[in-house]
Amino acid sequence: MTGEAMTKPIELYCMALQDRSDRVRWLLEELELPYQNHFLKKAQGDLDSKDYRKMNPMGRVPTLIDQGTVIHESAAICLYLADKYRTKKMAPSLDSPERAAYLQWMVFSTASLECIVARMFTLQGKTEAQKNDILQTVQEQCAILEKPLNAVLSQQDYLLASGFSAADIMMAAVIPGASEYLMKPGSAIAKYMERVMQRPTAIKAKVFEN
Numbered sequence: 001m002t003g004e005a006m007t008k009p010i011e012l013y014c015m016a017l018q019d020r021s022d023r024v025r026w027l028l029e030e031l032e033l034p035y036q037n038h039f040l041k042k043a044q045g046d047l048d049s050k051d052y053r054k055m056n057p058m059g060r061v062p063t064l065i066d067q068g069t070v071i072h073e074s075a076a077i078c079l080y081l082a083d084k085y086r087t088k089k090m091a092p093s094l095d096s097p098e099r100a101a102y103l104q105w106m107v108f109s110t111a112s113l114e115c116i117v118a119r120m121f122t123l124q125g126k127t128e129a130q131k132n133d134i135l136q137t138v139q140e141q142c143a144i145l146e147k148p149l150n151a152v153l154s155q156q157d158y159l160l161a162s163g164f165s166a167a168d169i170m171m172a173a174v175i176p177g178a179s180e181y182l183m184k185p186g187s188a189i190a191k192y193m194e195r196v197m198q199r200p201t202a203i204k205a206k207v208f209e210n
């Protein structure tokens, strides 16, 4: 890391410690990078401000600024940080045989899993019938999505055989949203979550606090 990167902290825009900035903050802790949280207040229009919309035209969080580089989408931010900062090995190198599995789990965590898990947060204001429909879909999809995860995690402690990586951060940040369907007692996923939730960096970043 250059001297400049050491002195200028990374800036992380979020609404709370437990929104989708959680996985970015956890990775920053793992990488031991200096960073500064910027808490935006939706009710006060912070997400709609002209300046913020320049960085994130959707008015969503997280957004990260690193030495003038602005990036949004939590999975993209994690991919970016883990490749750029090698203070600790959080991503396999480009020519590693594990690179394909790493990319597969990073994308799976958000494109396949989170888009289903996120439906759990859309129940408010729905009729009982609508809620049941949503829950049924989530349950059915989780039954499919848990298969590859349980398969890999019954063979090894982490998604990559070589050890903990940014892919575990993404995955572990998403799974609890549908814990009743994905963390069945005694399952490989439940045991995995017990392991990763105890990491000092996750505790420091308050990822699993409600």
Ligand SMILES: N[C@@H](CCC(=O)N[C@@H](CS)C(=O)NCC(=O)O)C(=O)O
Binding pocket: 019, 020, 021, 042, 047, 059, 060, 061, 062, 072, 073, 074, 075, 110
């Ligand atoms: N796929 C995006 C999703 C970003 C997103 O939807 N973030 C939520 C918070 S977790 C948000 O900003 N919502 C805007 C709002 O509540 O108005 C990511 O992973 O960064």
